[in-house]
Structures are given as structure tokens and as C-alpha cells.
Amino acid sequence: MASCTICLPALMMLVLDLNTVESVWPLPQKLAISEERYPLSPTHFNFYYGEDQASIMKDCSLLDSAFTRYFPLIFPDLTSGLETFSQLVQQEEDGTYFINKTEIEDFPSFQYRGILLDTSRHFLPLKAILNTLDAMAYSKFNVFHWHIVDDPSFPYQSRTFPDLSSKGAYHPMSHIYTQSDVRRVLTHARLRGIRVIPEFDSPGHTQSWGKGQPNLLTPCYKGSSPSGTFGPINPASALSYIFMSQFLKEVTSVFPDPYFHLGGDEVNFSCWQSNPDVRAFMQKMGFGKDYTKLESFYMENIVNITSNLNKTSIVWQDVFDYHERIPKDTILHIWKGLPAQYKAETSRMTKAGHRVLLGAPWYINHIAYGQDWRISYNVQPLNFSGTEEQKKLVIGGEVSMWGEYVDATNLSPRLWPRACAAAERLWSDESQTRSAEAAFPRLQAFRCSLLRRGVRAEPLSPGHCSDEYRGI
Amino acid sequence: MASCTICLPALMMLVLDLNTVESVWPLPQKLAISEERYPLSPTHFNFYYGEDQASIMKDCSLLDSAFTRYFPLIFPDLTSGLETFSQLVQQEEDGTYFINKTEIEDFPSFQYRGILLDTSRHFLPLKAILNTLDAMAYSKFNVFHWHIVDDPSFPYQSRTFPDLSSKGAYHPMSHIYTQSDVRRVLTHARLRGIRVIPEFDSPGHTQSWGKGQPNLLTPCYKGSSPSGTFGPINPASALSYIFMSQFLKEVTSVFPDPYFHLGGDEVNFSCWQSNPDVRAFMQKMGFGKDYTKLESFYMENIVNITSNLNKTSIVWQDVFDYHERIPKDTILHIWKGLPAQYKAETSRMTKAGHRVLLGAPWYINHIAYGQDWRISYNVQPLNFSGTEEQKKLVIGGEVSMWGEYVDATNLSPRLWPRACAAAERLWSDESQTRSAEAAFPRLQAFRCSLLRRGVRAEPLSPGHCSDEYRGI
Numbered sequence: 001m002a003s004c005t006i007c008l009p010a011l012m013m014l015v016l017d018l019n020t021v022e023s024v025w026p027l028p029q030k031l032a033i034s035e036e037r038y039p040l041s042p043t044h045f046n047f048y049y050g051e052d053q054a055s056i057m058k059d060c061s062l063l064d065s066a067f068t069r070y071f072p073l074i075f076p077d078l079t080s081g082l083e084t085f086s087q088l089v090q091q092e093e094d095g096t097y098f099i100n101k102t103e104i105e106d107f108p109s110f111q112y113r114g115i116l117l118d119t120s121r122h123f124l125p126l127k128a129i130l131n132t133l134d135a136m137a138y139s140k141f142n143v144f145h146w147h148i149v150d151d152p153s154f155p156y157q158s159r160t161f162p163d164l165s166s167k168g169a170y171h172p173m174s175h176i177y178t179q180s181d182v183r184r185v186l187t188h189a190r191l192r193g194i195r196v197i198p199e200f201d202s203p204g205h206t207q208s209w210g211k212g213q214p215n216l217l218t219p220c221y222k223g224s225s226p227s228g229t230f231g232p233i234n235p236a237s238a239l240s241y242i243f244m245s246q247f248l249k250e251v252t253s254v255f256p257d258p259y260f261h262l263g264g265d266e267v268n269f270s271c272w273q274s275n276p277d278v279r280a281f282m283q284k285m286g287f288g289k290d291y292t293k294l295e296s297f298y299m300e301n302i303v304n305i306t307s308n309l310n311k312t313s314i315v316w317q318d319v320f321d322y323h324e325r326i327p328k329d330t331i332l333h334i335w336k337g338l339p340a341q342y343k344a345e346t347s348r349m350t351k352a353g354h355r356v357l358l359g360a361p362w363y364i365n366h367i368a369y370g371q372d373w374r375i376s377y378n379v380q381p382l383n384f385s386g387t388e389e390q391k392k393l394v395i396g397g398e399v400s401m402w403g404e405y406v407d408a409t410n411l412s413p414r415l416w417p418r419a420c421a422a423a424e425r426l427w428s429d430e431s432q433t434r435s436a437e438a439a440f441p442r443l444q445a446f447r448c449s450l451l452r453r454g455v456r457a458e459p460l461s462p463g464h465c466s467d468e469y470r471g472i
Numbered sequence: 473m474a475s476c477t478i479c480l481p482a483l484m485m486l487v488l489d490l491n492t493v494e495s496v497w498p499l500p501q502k503l504a505i506s507e508e509r510y511p512l513s514p515t516h517f518n519f520y521y522g523e524d525q526a527s528i529m530k531d532c533s534l535l536d537s538a539f540t541r542y543f544p545l546i547f548p549d550l551t552s553g554l555e556t557f558s559q560l561v562q563q564e565e566d567g568t569y570f571i572n573k574t575e576i577e578d579f580p581s582f583q584y585r586g587i588l589l590d591t592s593r594h595f596l597p598l599k600a601i602l603n604t605l606d607a608m609a610y611s612k613f614n615v616f617h618w619h620i621v622d623d624p625s626f627p628y629q630s631r632t633f634p635d636l637s638s639k640g641a642y643h644p645m646s647h648i649y650t651q652s653d654v655r656r657v658l659t660h661a662r663l664r665g666i667r668v669i670p671e672f673d674s675p676g677h678t679q680s681w682g683k684g685q686p687n688l689l690t691p692c693y694k695g696s697s698p699s700g701t702f703g704p705i706n707p708a709s710a711l712s713y714i715f716m717s718q719f720l721k722e723v724t725s726v727f728p729d730p731y732f733h734l735g736g737d738e739v740n741f742s743c744w745q746s747n748p749d750v751r752a753f754m755q756k757m758g759f760g761k762d763y764t765k766l767e768s769f770y771m772e773n774i775v776n777i778t779s780n781l782n783k784t785s786i787v788w789q790d791v792f793d794y795h796e797r798i799p800k801d802t803i804l805h806i807w808k809g810l811p812a813q814y815k816a817e818t819s820r821m822t823k824a825g826h827r828v829l830l831g832a833p834w835y836i837n838h839i840a841y842g843q844d845w846r847i848s849y850n851v852q853p854l855n856f857s858g859t860e861e862q863k864k865l866v867i868g869g870e871v872s873m874w875g876e877y878v879d880a881t882n883l884s885p886r887l888w889p890r891a892c893a894a895a896e897r898l899w900s901d902e903s904q905t906r907s908a909e910a911a912f913p914r915l916q917a918f919r920c921s922l923l924r925r926g927v928r929a930e931p932l933s934p935g936h937c938s939d940e941y942r943g944i
Contacts (some may be wrong), residue, residue, distance in 0.1 A: 121934040125942050152934045169935035348548040369838045370877065403934065405842065408940045409923070413882035450883070458882040462593040462624045462875065464642035469881045470597050471943070 008079035025086045025446035026140055027433055028106035036101035040089060041076040047082075063161035065191045073453060081193060083138060087449065110381070112357060112396025113426040114143035114197070115419060117411075120150035120208065121403030123175040128408040130188050134289065135416055135455040137192035139423035139446075144189055145261060145398055147199045148177070151207035156182075160250045161243075163212030180269040182254060196256045199469045201263025202244070203233035215239055218278060220271040231271025235298035236281035259331070260306055264299050265316035296323030303327060314357065320349055328353050330458050331395065335359045343384040350390035358397040362422045365402040366415065371460060374436040375445070382430075397426050416457035417447040486590040497918035498612055498896035499905055500578035502732075509574035512561060514547040519554075537663045545925060553665060555610060559921065582853070583604060584829060584868025585898040586615035586669070587891060589883075592622030595647040595661030600880040602660050605926040607888055609664035611895035616661055617733060617870055618670045620649070623679035623800045626632065628654075632722045633715075635684030654726060669786070670727045673735025674716070675705035675770050687711055690750060692743040703743025707770035708753030717777045724781040731803070732778055736771050737788035768795030775799060786829065792821055800825050803867065807831045815856040824863035830869040834894045838872040839886065845915070846908040848893035854902075869898050888929035 024031065047067045051059075063081070070082040073435050074089045075097060084106065109445060115136055119125060133144060148156050154168030157176045166172040179184075189196045202209075210217040210230050214238070217230035234240050252260055265273070269291040272278045278294070287293040296319070303313045303326060314331040332349045334342050342360040349356050361379040364372075376399075382391045399419045406414060420443060424433055433439060448465035450457040456469055496503065519539045522533075532544060535553065542554040546561045547569060556578065561571050587608055589596060605616060611721050619658055620628050626640030629648045639643040649657075661668045674681075682689035682702050687709070689702035724732055741763040744750045750766070759765040768791070774784045775798060788804040804826045806814050814832040821828050833851040836844075848871075854863045871891045878886060892915060912932070920937035922929040928941055 122931055123936055123940060125940060127942065153936070171938070174938075174940075175936060366841045367839055368841070405931055405933070407931050407940065408943065409928045410882070410885035413885065456881045459594055459877055459879050461877070464595055464625070464647060466643070466646075468595060468597060468646075468879065470599065471880065 001070075007137065011261055012170065023442055023445045024084055025420060025442055026255075026427035027429070027439075027442075028084060028104050029109075029429050030105040032103040034101040034176045036100065037098050040075075040097040040099055042071075042097065045071075045075070062191060062193065069191070075262060083140060085447075094242060099286065108140070108142075108396070108427045110396035112143055112398070112428045113141045113399035113423060114145045114357075114396065115141050115415070116145040116147055116359075116398055116400040116402075118147045118403030118406070119155055119177070120147065121154050122407035123153065123155055123170055124411065125405075125408055126177070128411055129185055130400075131412065131455065132415065133185070133189050133192055134453070135412070135450060135457075136194055138450060138453065138455070139420045140427050141399075141419070141423055142193055143197055143398070144185075145197050145199060146185075147201070147261075147402075148198060149208060150205045153341075154208040154212065156251075158247065158250060160246055161213060165212070167208075167212035168208040174226065179254070186256070190282070195257045195259070195412050197256060197257050197259045197261055197405055198251060198253060199261035199263055199314075200208075200248070201261075201265065201316075202302065203235060203240075203295065204265065204267040205263060206233050209233070213243060216243055218271050218275050221274040221276065227274075229271070230271070231275075232267050233298070234275075234278070235272070235294055236275075236278045240298075241305075244302060248302075248305055248309060252311050257313055257315055260311040261308075261314040261333070262299070262302055263316060263336070264295070264302075264305060264319040266318065267295050269295075292322035295319075299323070300326065305328060317345060320352075320354065328397060329355075331355045331357055333357045333359055333398070335363070335400070339379075346384045347386050347390070348387050349364075350384075350393040353393070355393050355395050357395060359400055362397060362399040362419075364399055364418050364422075365401070365404070365406060365414070373418045373421040373460065376418065377425060377433075377436045377439060379425055380430065381425070397422060399423075412456035413458035416450055416455050417443060417460065418458075420446060495914055495917045497914055498557055498894060498899035498944045499585075499901070499911075499914075500556060500576050501581075501901050502575070502577040504575040504804055506573040506857055508676060510573065511572050512547075512569040512571055514543075514569065516620060517543075517547070528743065529548075534663060534665065541663070543815060549695075555612060559918075580612070580614075580899045581697050581901060582866070582868035582898045584870070585613045585895065586829070586868065586870035587613050587873040587887070588617040588619050588671075588831075588870055588874075590619045590622065590873065590875035590878070591627055591649070592619065592625050594624065594879035595627055595642055596883065597880055598649070598653050598656060600883055601657055603884065603927065604887065605657070605661050605664055606920060606925070607884070607929075608666055610925065610927070611892045613871075613891070613895055614665055614898050615667045615669055615868075615870070616657075616902070618657075618668055619673070619733075619874075620670055621672060621680060622677045626680040626684065628720065628723075630722060632718055633685060636681060637684070639684035640680040640682075647799055649656065658728070667729045667731070668727060669729050669731045669733055670723060671735055671786075672720070672723060672731035673733075673737065674774065675707060675712075675767065675884050676737065676739040677735060678705050681705070685715060688715055690743050690747050693746040693748065699746075701743070701748075704739050705770070706747075706750070707744070707766055708747075708750045712770075713773055713777075716774060720781060724783050730782075730784055731786055732781075732783040733786040733805070734771070734774055734778060735788060736767070736774075736791040737807070738790065739767050741767075764794035767791075768798075771795070772798065775802060789817060789821075792824075801827075803827045803829055805829045805831055805870070807835070807872070812853075818856045818866065819862070822858050822865040823855075825865070827867050829867055831872055833873040834869060834891075835874070836890050836894075837872055837876070837886070845890045845893040845932065848890065849897060849905075849908045851894070851896070852902065853898055869894060871895075882926035885930035888914060888922055888927050889932065890930075892918060 066082050070086050081255050084104060086153050089097055116348045117132060153170045154164050155176045157165040157178050165176045169176045186196055208218060216233055218225045218232055218234040220229045220231050221227060272291055282294060299319050306313045312329055312331065314333055317332055317334050317336060319326060332354045335347050338361055346356055358381050362376055381394055382398055399422045401415055444460055447457045447460060451465050451469050452467045475578060498914060538554050542558050546558045556576060561569055563569050589604060591853055625642045625650045626636050629637040629650050639646045641648045658668055678689060688705055690704055690706040691698045692701045692703050744763055754766060771791050778785045784801055784803065786805055789804055789806050789808060792804050802820045806817050806828060809832055818828055830853050853866055853869055871894045873887055918931055919929045919932060923937050923941050924939045
């Protein structure tokens with residue numbers, strides 16, 4: 001992203017305007033509109049770097065590729081961060097393009113604007129992920145949280161432990177992400193200014209890991225003998241930590257982002273409790289009967305392994321709830337509860353000096369009939385009791401699309417434009433974007449432009465777009 | 473459908489079987505499975521008419537085209553009323569096809585198994601409609617209820633009144649159904665054993681009609697002067713009935729099915745009440761202040777016009793609720809209320825000797841998180857208090873996919889496989905299909921076969937299909 005903060009000033013040189021109702025989504029911080037209109041001739045159109053940036057800009061491959069990508073988006077009937085600009089260019093009935101004079105000053109309200117996709121409960125073909133990255137860029141999301149593995153399947157093809165996917169994926173060939181698949185995702189994202197933060201959730205949510213990695217999971221007991229079923233990763237076995245450090249060594253090198261998501265949510269203690277070795281370990285460690293201490297012990301080790309690999313850890317809130325003495329630089333991901341609950345949680349966590357990522361209000365895999373985007377839009381991430389210092393610790397938020405009932409057949413229409421509500425909340429100035437009612441026509445216009453760009457975004461109300469989705 | 477009841481016995485000649493769990497959806501009335509397995513060689517495979525039918529069958533174009541269509545569905549990696557048979561053919565790991573010996577005896581429990589699509593609130597491109605017809609045939613739906621026009625838009629291009637679509641459609645060119653579009657839908661449906669029953673809903677739900685047909689709608693008044701807004705079709709003006717008979721003359725000839733849906737739902741009386749001419753008419757007719765009498769008067773005229781055009785009318789329940797003395801052969805479409813309510817309504821209507829169509833429990837445009845197909849599956853259409861004679865009057869049911877929040881971007885995944893629950897309830901023997909739990913694995917298998925056939929059917933739970941949807 002560093003390169004992007006260098007590039008962005010160049011865009012600020014563009015002096016534009018808009019004749020319709022403000023039709024940019026998410027809303028820029030400042031958008032000053034005049035009546036003055038300039039015609040645009042695609043044949044003579046060109047992007048340039050601002051004089052002052054010219055020197056630094058010479059080798060901004062990120063911006064150069066964006067120029068190339070956005071040109072056809074700006075002038076659709078020929079064959080462009082430039083997103084804002086592309087949304088300002090309009091076309092006359094006669095086909096000529098124009099743009100009105102506008103002064104734009106823009107920057108995001110929150111640095112972390114993420115979307116979570118779950119590729120374990122259902123496998124998502126590469127195409128679906130790449131298409132999602134395109135749509136994310138259109139609404140200025142900048143983090144793809146890749147919840148890549150979980151209980152149901154393990155689609156990540158590991159170099160070090162190939163059995164994890166050959167035995168743990170839904171299918172060893174057709175339902176996996178090869179190293180080159182991952183590289184394609186990383187490149188596609190990078191060119192769109194999107195970070196890719198993978199999640200390898202443990203010690204729970206690891207049933208699929210056990211298929212390719214024997215002796216990793218805890219054998220559950222029925223009375224005095226193993227029941228044949230397995231629980232979370234075995235925190236009492238040294239082998240677990242040896243495996244995790246080898247595995248994390250690989251994946252932290254495959255995914256270059258400085259952040260890394262370690263999960264740590266929803267650990268079921270019953271299997272641990274049933275296992276004599278785990279109980280013996282509890283005693284030896286003096287944890288008594290408190291299994292939250294055991295999970296904390298496990299997570300502490302995993303977080304340390306990860307920080308030795310020079311990554312900043314993100315963990316689900318459970319880890320903090322169990323054990324407040326985790327390293328200060330660990331980012332806490334809030335996912336539980338109603339507004340009252342996640343606000344209290346945010347206060348506690350920021351008070352403890354942790355950076356916080358707000359997920360709870362945007363679990364949009366949960367669907368309801370009608371315009372539920374308004375609920376997402378009305379979220380106020382900083383509306384919790386805390387000092388100014390505490391508020392600064394909220395690095396942003398994340399929209400989650402968990403995969404229980406979602407795969408490539410319905411991903412796009414469930415995600416778009418519903419996720420756009422959070423996109424604006426996380427980018428724009430809250431004081432200028434309080435009213436969902438006022439945002440509605442602009443969101444409808446944006447939904448139509450998503451369609452024009454090939455994103456299967458579902459309708460928000462009766463009506464139409466000039467370019468409807470023509471696929472099936 | 474007559475031709476089809478002639479053709480079907482030929483299929484009964486097929487003697488087949490199934491080695492897996494019964495994998496046919498909807499479940500046939502009788503399916504007797506043996507272990508005996510026959511290999512199938514696509515190159516030597518052929519359909520034939522049973523000896524006894526051979527004579528009548530000579531010119532069954534419907535079945536002949538089905539033979540052609542189903543061949544690639546049965547043998548996908550080559551390039552077939554045959555639906556049941558196609559679901560029984562399986563493939564070995566090595567690619568060879570086989571089928572096990574099975575005796576099938578089958579017939580639908582209800583003659584009317586419909587799906588409603590709404591092409592007014594959102595325009596559905598032809599491709600989306602044709603694809604839906606394909607999927608309907610796969611699950612043995614046999615009626616496409618085309619709610620073609622409504623308040624928001626009028627996409628039907630009329631020969632007699634072209635202004636209706638040129639002024640009432642979302643777009644006069646890109647958002648209409650031409651006569652040839654309609655013919656394509658009719659042919660595509662006929663070849664799949666599907667009837668097309670159009671709905672031209674009146675007197676309410678007609679805002680879009682008014683744009684292309686002046687003096688049709690009721691001018692609403694504010695005090696003593698017109699407010700500039702319009703209400704339902706003007707039941708007090710002779711012009712309304714002249715227009716309707718001309719228009720119905722056209723559309724009843726365009727759509728050959730003997731049934732025709734006249735709507736009649738949700739008429740708002742406030743505009744009628746505000747209009748002095750309507751009030752004068754009420755007085756003249758001696759209706760007093762009872763506007764339900766006025767609507768009944770209008771509907772009675774429309775039903776008579778329609779029966780003179782040799783069509784059987786279907787109307788929404790409102791018409792019966794207002795006015796029980798409508799022609800006995802009019803079919804009543806129940807859409808309101810919770811089970812207790814629609815059961816009571818079914819009793820009343822059948823007691824009055826009317827044929828009934830059950831829509832209320834299957835408004836699946838209403839979505840909820842999770843496996844809401846189970847709710848549709850547990851519906852018992854004949855579980856209402858009434859005599860055997862009354863039960864015979866329930867001709868079937870209909871799944872509705874209203875268009876407020878649905879267009880081509882999300883139609884398929886919202887409809888499939890959720891609509892399949894009603895498909896089985898309407899086709900199969902209720903006593904054999906009581907348990908949603910027992911049906912679940914079969915429905916999942918069927919959903920995978922829908923995917924294989926190009927229907928974007930959404931997932932029912934975590935898991936995978938060997939052929940995932942690969943589009944975006």
C-alpha cells in the first residue's frame with residue numbers, strides 16, 4: 001500500500017466535476033461541483049503524472065497498470081486508483097463523453113476496509129475470487145481476508161505438507177488452490193491496491209487438517225478409550241508446535257502481507273477434557289480445570305511463532321476474552337454480538353491498548369428480505385465509550401461472507417451491492433453520509449455501474465439499469 | 473398436455489434401476505430397485521416407442537424433441553419426458569455409463585405445478601426465462617405463470633396497443649417482450665411439457681398501463697379537483713370495458729393455454745372514493761358505500777369477456793373474498809396468510825364448489841437465512857377440513873418469485889433448488905415424502921445435477937459437487 005500513498009497525490013491533480021446528483025460511491029471526503037463541462041475525446045485522452053510527482057512516478061507499475069485497466073471502464077464502448085474519476089465520466093445520448101469540473105480531495109476514514117471470503121465450506125473457483133477483487137476495488141475495499149481453510153475442507157495446496165489438500169480438500173485436483181493460483185490472486189489484488197491477508201484458523205476449525213496430518217488433532221475419548229473422533233489441534237503435544245512452526249514458515253512466506261490471521265475462535269473444550277494426555281498436561285501446567293488457560297497457552301505459542309516470522313497477528317476476539325495478556329501489537333477481530341455487546345468489547349480492547357478490527361456488524365452472509373443494506377450503512381464504528389486515543393485504535397472493519405450457504409452460484413449477488421454500504425461507512429466522512437435515504441439513489445446508480453462492469457450485483461428495489469445483466 | 477398423457481405410457485416401458493440411494497427428484501410414485509445392472513453404450517443407445525403405442529406415437533413431436541434434448545443430459549460427456557430416466561443413468565470412474573434395473577410407475581399428485589415469474593418489477597431477459605423453463609422441466613413443474621405486467625413497467629409489446637410498452641416499459645426497445653420473444657417462450661415451454669399462463673392483472677396494479685393508454689385509469693381527486701395522480705382502471709367508464717375487451721381479444725389469442733390469469737388483487741379504493749364520476753356511478757348502481765361491490769362488478773365483466781373468448785379465468789383470492797357469486801368454473805388463487813388462514817380459505821372456496829390453486833405457502837421470493845426449503849417441503853396442500861369432493865378441487869400449487877428484489881442477477885440461485893421442495897410436494901406421494909430429513913441427501917444430489925445442467929442452483933449446506941458452477 002505504501003506505493004499507493006505515493007501514487008495517490010497524482011490523482012488529486014485531476015480537476016473534474018459532475019452534473020448529476022453526486023454519483024460517486026463511496027462518497028469522497030470533499031467533492032466540489034461546478035456547472036462547467038468539458039468534453040472528453042477517448043482518442044486524445046491521456047493520464048499523466050503531476051509535475052511535482054513526475055520524478056517519483058516514473059516506475060509506479062501499480063498506477064500504470066491501473067491506467068490501462070480503467071481506460072475501457074471509463075469509455076465502455078471502446079476497448080483508469082482512477083475509480084473515482086471513472087465514476088465521474090458520463091456519456092451523452094449521442095455517445096460523446098463528458099465530465100464536469102470538480103475539485104476532489106479524498107482519503108479513507110479507515111485504513112482497513114476488508115472483505116472475508118470463506119473457501120472451505122464451499123470451494124470458490126479462482127474466477128469468482130478474481131471477480132470479487134475487481135468489485136472490491138470499484139468500492140474501494142483494500143483488504144481481502146482469505147478464510148482459506150476450515151473444518152469442512154482444506155483447499156490450500158501446501159508445498160511442505162501436500163497431504164493437507166490431497167486428503168483434506170473436497171477434491172485433490174479440482175477443489176484446491178495451487179501455488180500458482182495463490183500467486184494469481186496476490187497479483188490481481190496487488191494491482192488493484194488490495195492486500196491479501198490469509199487466515200489459517202487454529203486450534204479449532206481444523207477437522208480437515210487432521211485428514212492429511214496424523215497426530216495433529218486431539219483424539220477424543222469415550223470413557224477410557226479413544227472414540228475415533230478428533231477435536232481441536234492437540235495443545236499438549238510438542239508435535240503440534242513443531243508442525244505449526246514449519247507450516248507457518250511456509251504460508252507466511254507465500255503471503256507477503258505484514259498481517260496474518262491466526263483465528264483462535266470457537267474452541268470446543270469437551271474433546272480436550274476427555275483426553276487423558278491433555279488432562280495430565282493441564283495438571284503439569286497448573287491450569288487446574290480452566291481450559292481457557294490451555295487455549296491461551298496454545299495461542300500464545302502460535303502468536304510468538306508468527307511474530308518471529310515478522311508478521312503482525314490478527315486473532316478473533318475469543319483469544320482476548322480468554323486471556324487479556326496477549327502481545328500488545330496483536331490486532332483483535334470483533335465478531336460477536338449485538339451493537340451493545342460489540343461496543344463494550346471495543347471499549348475494553350482499546351482500553352487495553354489493542355488495535356481493533358470491527359467485523360460483528362457486517363456478517364452479511366446472514367440475509368433477510370428487503371433492503372438490509374441500510375442496517376450495515378447505519379453502523380457507527382467509533383460510537384463507543386473511550387478516549388480519542390482509544391478511537392484511533394480502531395483500524396477499520398470487515399464484511400464477512402461466510403460460506404455455509406454461499407458458493408460461486410450466489411456469491412456475487414449476495415455480496416453486491418450489500419457490501420457497498422460498509423465500503424462507504426469505512427471510506428467516507430460519517431458526518432456527510434449519515435442518511436441511508438440520501439445515499440439510496442447514489443447506491444442504485446453505483447449498482448448499475450457494477451452491472452455495466454460485469455459484476456452480478458442484485459437489485460435494491462423495483463426498477464432497471466440501462467445495461468441489465470444478460471447472463472443466466 | 474393432452475399429447476403428453478398420450479406419450480407418457482411409452483416411457484413406462486423403460487425398465488430400469490438405481491444402485492445409489494433413490495436419487496430421483498421429485499420422487500416417483502413407485503420406484504422398485506434391484507441389484508441387476510445394465511451397462512449403457514451411448515453409441516448403441518436408442519429410444520423407442522412401446523409396441524402398443526407405436527401407432528399413435530408416430531408423430532409425437534413433443535416426445536421426439538425430448539429424445540434429442542435429453543441425450544446429452546443422459547450422457548454429458550458426449551455432445552432426453554425422460555427426466556426420470558436421465559436421473560437414473562450414472563457414470564463409473566472409468567467413464568462408462570450404466571443403469572440398474574428398476575420398475576417405475578409414476579404420475580403427478582397434482583395436475584397444476586406452477587412457478588410465477590414477475591417481469592414487471594424487474595425486466596427478465598429472454599435467456600433468464602428460457603433457462604428457468606429448462607430447470608422447471610428438470611423438477612417436473614408444468615406451468616409457467618407469467619406475471620408479465622404490473623405497476624412498475626409494461627414490457628409486453630401489444631400488436632393492438634403498441635404504446636402500452638413504448639410508453640409503459642422501462643425502455644421501449646431493450647426492456648420489452650416482442651411477439652417473437654413470446655413465441656420463443658411458448659415453444660420452449662411446450663417442448664418441455666410446460667403450459668404458459670399469462671397474467672394481465674387488473675383493475676389494480678395497472679399504473680404502467682396508464683402511460684400508454686390515456687383515459688384508462690381513474691383520475692384521483694384532491695377535494696374538488698384532479699390531483700394529477702391516477703388509481704386503478706376506471707370501473708365507471710365504458711371506455712375501460714371497450715379497451716379491455718379489445719386487449720383481451722389480442723392476448724388470449726397470443727397465449728393459447730385454456731387458462732388465463734386476470735389478477736384482481738389488492739385494489740386500493742381511496743382513489744375511486746375521491747373521484748366524483750365513480751361516486752356517481754356507485755349511486756346509480758345502488759352500491760352504496762361498498763366499493764367491494766364496485767370491484768366485483770368490474771371483475772365480473774372482465775371474467776365474462778374472458779369466458780366469451782373461451783378461456784377459463786384464474787383470479788386472486790380477493791375476488792372471492794369480496795364477492796362469492798362469481799362463475800363456478802373460475803379458479804381461485806390463494807395467496808394470503810399463514811397456514812391456519814389459507815387452510816380456512818381453501819375450505820370455504822372448495823365448499824363453494826370452486827377449483828383452488830395454492831400459492832400462499834410458497835412465496836419464496838421471501839428469503840431467510842439457512843434451509844428454508846424445509847418449510848416449503850412440509851406444506852400439506854390437502855390438510856384442510858373438507859369432503860373428498862372438496863379435496864379434489866385443489867388442482868395444485870404455485871411457487872411465486874415476485875420481483876421487488878429479483879432480476880437476472882439473482883433469479884436462478886433464489887429459485888433453485890428452493891423451488892424443488894414444492895415440486896416434490898406437488899408431484900410425489902405425500903405419504904412417501906413426509907420427512908425433509910430423509911429428502912435432504914436426494915435434494916443435494918439433485919442440486920448437483922442442476923449445476924451439471926447449467927442451472928445456477930445455490931448450495932443447501934457446506935459441501936461440494938463434482939461439477940461446480942464455474943461462471944462468475
